[in-house]
Amino acid sequence: MSSEEILKLRQEAVAKLQSIYGGDADMVIADARYGFISGLLKDVLKKPPVERLSLSDKIDKIIVNRWLGIPIFLGLMYLVFQFVFTLSVPFMDWIDAFFGWLAGYAANISPDWLGSLVADGIIGGVGSVLVFVPPIFLLFIAISILEDSGYMARAAFVMDRLMHKIGLHGRSFIPMLLGFGCNIPGIMACRTIDNPKDRLTTMLVNPFMLCGARLPIFILLIAAFFPENQGIVMFSMYILGILIAILMAWIFRKTLLKGESGHFVMELPPYRLPTIVGVLTHMWERGKMFLQKAGTLILAAVIVIWFLSSMPWGVEYASADSWIGHIGNFFAPVFAWAGFDQWQASASLIFGFLAKEVVIGAMGTMFAVEEGLLGNVLATQLGWTPLIALSFMVFSLLYVPCVAALGAIRSETKSWKWTIFTAVYTTAVAWVMSVLVFQVGSLFV
């Protein structure tokens, strides 16, 4: 039988069903299917006379309660962040110390240039990235627990009204949350959103979520320039990212991606106790991407940085005469209105395109200082004030997502157009915001 004949038969069957039952054929079939099922169940299934409240229903009575729902949601988010950032500190210190020791050891390798490549370039660069393995993996553990326990669906349920208002979907919430760990799993998690416009919008604004890779930039600059208000400045970076994401999502849904939002017909699964194996598997599935990035992209990036800083041959390492100095000088004037028009700043931002965590590593390389001293060097050698540091942080927060995140957008959208669009519009937003911060801030300082 040919495909046309099959289609013709199908059309005849649909027409026949509709002429007999008067309704939609889908409906008629579904009715008949569920009619059959319920008839069968009547014969074979005995139900207890009074339906008792299941444990899941009891938990739901509290968790999505009218008054408690939002406080519980915010409390859980707070717990997640406490869990991630408090618990990761000792691990980060150990990893940092280990790579410090290793680099000191490798610096003795001769000839000198090889020692410098291994110690400054490879160990320094890759080490500064691996330091972020603990918080990122802990975040993935937390998210897996929320997911496996059944709370994620409730989070979407609780947040949908709000997300719907800004043109997104309750399910957009989960990718946004994941984005705090790393934008790549965040972008990939957009697959769970059915409606194409909801999905694309969520992907386009996901890079504004302050990912773990950007943390080192903020941790370092905040410690150096805002020692009194570390918590509040860090918190405002997160909030700024969220607000910009909301604003852009709203704009996209009103302009480029106009249209109805997808439906919110979703099962709320019963609560379950997450298993350790399940949680660890999920953590590994998501986290291994970060490790692969450290082993491939970032390793390549640090070698490129080292090379650009050492060329032309014989030049002083990462000085203004090196290639990286020239590139930085070329772009520096662009940032005049934002306050950081030094070649070191623009050069490090260019490297940040490879991976955000490289920004600080690149600066460390250019000034040939340990990261701990970098804050002081920026203040004394470049004359950075807290305002300039803030403007630089705002730019680093918002500008072009790292090359791996863009790769994820490309593979998820299957479109170079949207990928390039993301790179361009985020950088434009970053420039406008950092100029705004610096110019408005200058009026008050």
Next chain:
Amino acid sequence: MAEKQLNELKKGEKGKIVRITGNSSVFRRLLDLGVVKGSEIEMKGVAPLGDPIEIKIKGYNLSLRKSEAAGIIVEVQ
């Protein structure tokens, strides 16, 4: 017995679906999940921000927006 839109049900109220109207993508999804004519349905509650709602149908819990529930006409028991 009174007919109501599903979104108008009060918490704990039960009913039987009489008919479903509304746009096709929601409609399809509802059919797939077993929300069909004749099903017993119970209102479980409303999300803290007032939307969406949670219902119980065929022994499991389902959430949907009020605008989507408005297309489901229920005969209240």
